[in-house]
Amino acid sequence: SLRRTGRGRHRTSPAEVQVCSGSRTRMRASATFATVLAAALASASAFAPTRWTSSNTVRRISPSMATLSPPPMGGSVKGGDDGGLMAAVSKVDATKVTTLLESGIEMDEATTNAAFWAVVKAVDRAEAQDQPLSADVPKMLHHIFDADLRHLLSREKQTTNVTCMKPALEGEEGAQERMNYIFDDSTHKDIKLAEGRRCEDGHCCDACSRNVFPTFATESESNFDTFPELASFTFNDLETVAAGTIIQFVRLVERVRRTIAHEYGLPLSTLLPLQAYSRKYVAGTTQQGGGGGEGDDVILHTDESTHAGYHYSSVLYLNTQGEDFEGGNFVFNDPVEEEEDADRETVQDRRAREAAEAVARFKAAEEGLEVEGEGADHEEFEDVNTMAEEMRRAGRKLTPFHPSRGAAVIFSSGWENMHEVDKITSGTRYAVPCFFTTCPVPEAAYDQMVQGKPKTDEDIADDWLHLLLAHIREEPIMAVGRVKELLMKWHYLCTPLSEHGGVQADPKALAAEAERAAEQAAAAAAAKKAAEAAV
Numbered sequence: 001s002l003r004r005t006g007r008g009r010h011r012t013s014p015a016e017v018q019v020c021s022g023s024r025t026r027m028r029a030s031a032t033f034a035t036v037l038a039a040a041l042a043s044a045s046a047f048a049p050t051r052w053t054s055s056n057t058v059r060r061i062s063p064s065m066a067t068l069s070p071p072p073m074g075g076s077v078k079g080g081d082d083g084g085l086m087a088a089v090s091k092v093d094a095t096k097v098t099t100l101l102e103s104g105i106e107m108d109e110a111t112t113n114a115a116f117w118a119v120v121k122a123v124d125r126a127e128a129q130d131q132p133l134s135a136d137v138p139k140m141l142h143h144i145f146d147a148d149l150r151h152l153l154s155r156e157k158q159t160t161n162v163t164c165m166k167p168a169l170e171g172e173e174g175a176q177e178r179m180n181y182i183f184d185d186s187t188h189k190d191i192k193l194a195e196g197r198r199c200e201d202g203h204c205c206d207a208c209s210r211n212v213f214p215t216f217a218t219e220s221e222s223n224f225d226t227f228p229e230l231a232s233f234t235f236n237d238l239e240t241v242a243a244g245t246i247i248q249f250v251r252l253v254e255r256v257r258r259t260i261a262h263e264y265g266l267p268l269s270t271l272l273p274l275q276a277y278s279r280k281y282v283a284g285t286t287q288q289g290g291g292g293g294e295g296d297d298v299i300l301h302t303d304e305s306t307h308a309g310y311h312y313s314s315v316l317y318l319n320t321q322g323e324d325f326e327g328g329n330f331v332f333n334d335p336v337e338e339e340e341d342a343d344r345e346t347v348q349d350r351r352a353r354e355a356a357e358a359v360a361r362f363k364a365a366e367e368g369l370e371v372e373g374e375g376a377d378h379e380e381f382e383d384v385n386t387m388a389e390e391m392r393r394a395g396r397k398l399t400p401f402h403p404s405r406g407a408a409v410i411f412s413s414g415w416e417n418m419h420e421v422d423k424i425t426s427g428t429r430y431a432v433p434c435f436f437t438t439c440p441v442p443e444a445a446y447d448q449m450v451q452g453k454p455k456t457d458e459d460i461a462d463d464w465l466h467l468l469l470a471h472i473r474e475e476p477i478m479a480v481g482r483v484k485e486l487l488m489k490w491h492y493l494c495t496p497l498s499e500h501g502g503v504q505a506d507p508k509a510l511a512a513e514a515e516r517a518a519e520q521a522a523a524a525a526a527a528k529k530a531a532e533a534a535v
Helices: 033-046 085-090 094-102 109-128 136-152 171-183 185-190 228-232 243-264 347-367 384-393 443-447 457-469 476-488 490-494 507-534
Strands: 158-162 165-167 193-195 208-213 272-276 279-282 298-301 312-317 325-327 330-335 396-401 408-412 419-421 424-437
Touching (some): 085 109, 094 136, 136 490, 243 312, 243 408, 243 457, 272 476, 476 490
Antiparallel strands (some): 165 193, 208 408, 312 408
16 A cells, blocks of 8 residues: 555665765775765764664554653633634644745744644554555654744853864874874874865865754653653664654754754755664673763763764764763863963973873872972872873863753864763763764765655655655665665755755855855844944
8 A cells, every 4th residue: 555665665775875985994995985984874873782683564653652642731822812823733734834934924833843743644544444644744854943943042052162173194104193093082182283174075064163052952852751762762773663753853863953954054955964873881891892881970072972973963862971970071171372472381281291290199199209399189099080180181172061951062073173082980871972074975876876866845754754654674784775865865855845956966066055054044144233333
C-alpha cells in the first residue's frame, strides 16, 4: 500500500563523490562524501548498543513503546481570535494553515506546540494503518520550524564576537603541529595562529562568535518523561524510537541550523548537519572509541581541527548542573591578550614564568623546602594534578559556561573557539552536540540515489518516512547509507519546495548569495539603528 518500494526500502547506492576532506588527519584528495560522513558518523554510533538483525522487515511497535502523549499545554492565541488557526493545526490542514499565515496571523508557542503533537499523531496513525505519510505532515513541520526560529529570536541571547583564527603553518609542518594534541592535548593551545577562517572546501561567514542561549529549548521540549529516547538518540538506530522523539530531535537540530544561518548571514541552503547525536558523560568513566563514547571530560580541542568539515558547532544541554551532576562546565579556553605596554612582559614570557614557578613550588613541596613567591603554600600542591592544572591555566583565559536543561551554546568551529569540558565529579550529564558544514554536496551524489531530490510535496513526505520514520530493522551498512542520504537531503526535508531551487549550487553562486544576504542584514541593521535614533 506504500509508495514506490515500501516502508523498508534502502535507497542509497555507494556514492564516490568528493566533498569536504579531513577527519583528525586530513584526508587524501580522493576522499569521498561517503567516507567523510562515515568518519563523522562513526563516533555517533559508537556509544549506543545497536540491535541489528538479518531481517529488513518492518517490526510493528506496540503503542506503549512507539507513541508519545503530549504534555499539558498552556498559553493562548494572541488577540483571542486566531481565524481558525488552532482548528486547522489540530487537523494538520497545511493548506488552511498556510493561507492563514500568509494573511498575517502568527503561530504563537501554544499553537506551535499543538501543531507538533498533531503531526506526531498523524505519523503514528499512518504507521498503525500501514499508510504513506500525507504531504501535509512535512508542510506543517516547515511551518513549525519557521515559528520556532521566530520564537527563539525573542528570547535572551548572549553574544561574544571574536576574531576568526586559523593555523599559521600550512602543509606537513602545520598538519604535524595540529596533530600533536592527540598525544598531548596541552600542546593544542600553543598552535601558532593567524587571523582568518580556514573553512576547508566550504563557504563560511568571515565573522566569528560564540552565542549562549539560556532557553534554546523549553522545559517541555527537552523533557525525558515526554521524550525518553532523547537521552541516547542517534540517527543510526531508530527501530524502537517513538516517532515523537525522532521528530523532536530533528526539530531541535533544524532550529540550530536556522539559528546559525541567521547569526552568520548564511543562505540556509548552504548549511547542512554533518553530525548530531545525544551524548552521555558519566562521572568516573573514561571515553572509549569515538566522540560519542562515555567519559567524564573532554580534552582541549578545536572542532575544525578534529574534522575539517566542521564549520559551525553547537551543544544543547538536556539536564542541569547542580541538580543532575556536578562539574562538567563547558569552557572556552583563550590566550590572555598581549599587554599594550611594550615594557611589560609578553604573554609567552608570563606563561613560561608561571609554569616555571608552578614546577618550582611543586618540587619544593615534595622536598619540604620553603620557597618565595605568591601562592607558595605547600599544602596547595599536594599532588601532580594540582601542578598540572596550574600549568594548564598559565597564560590562558578560561570562560566557563554552566550547563542547564534547554540551554545551548552555538559558535564558529575555528581555532578562535578552542574549548573543553571540565571533569564531571558526580552524576551524569546529557547533551546534544551538533556539527554543521558549508561544503556543497555534488550533484552526482543525488544522481546516484535511488530516489534523488524531491520534486513534489509527496516526495518530501516519502523521504521523511523512509529516512526517519519507517521503524525498520537494518543491517549496519544500510543504516549508514540511510543516514548519509538523510544528511545530504536535510535541507530538502526541512524546507518547502519553493526553497529548493538554489540548494548546493555552484560555489560562486553560493558566495554571491551569501554576500547578498550579508548586505541585506547590514541594511536591516542600519535601518533599525536609524529608526532607534529617530525615536
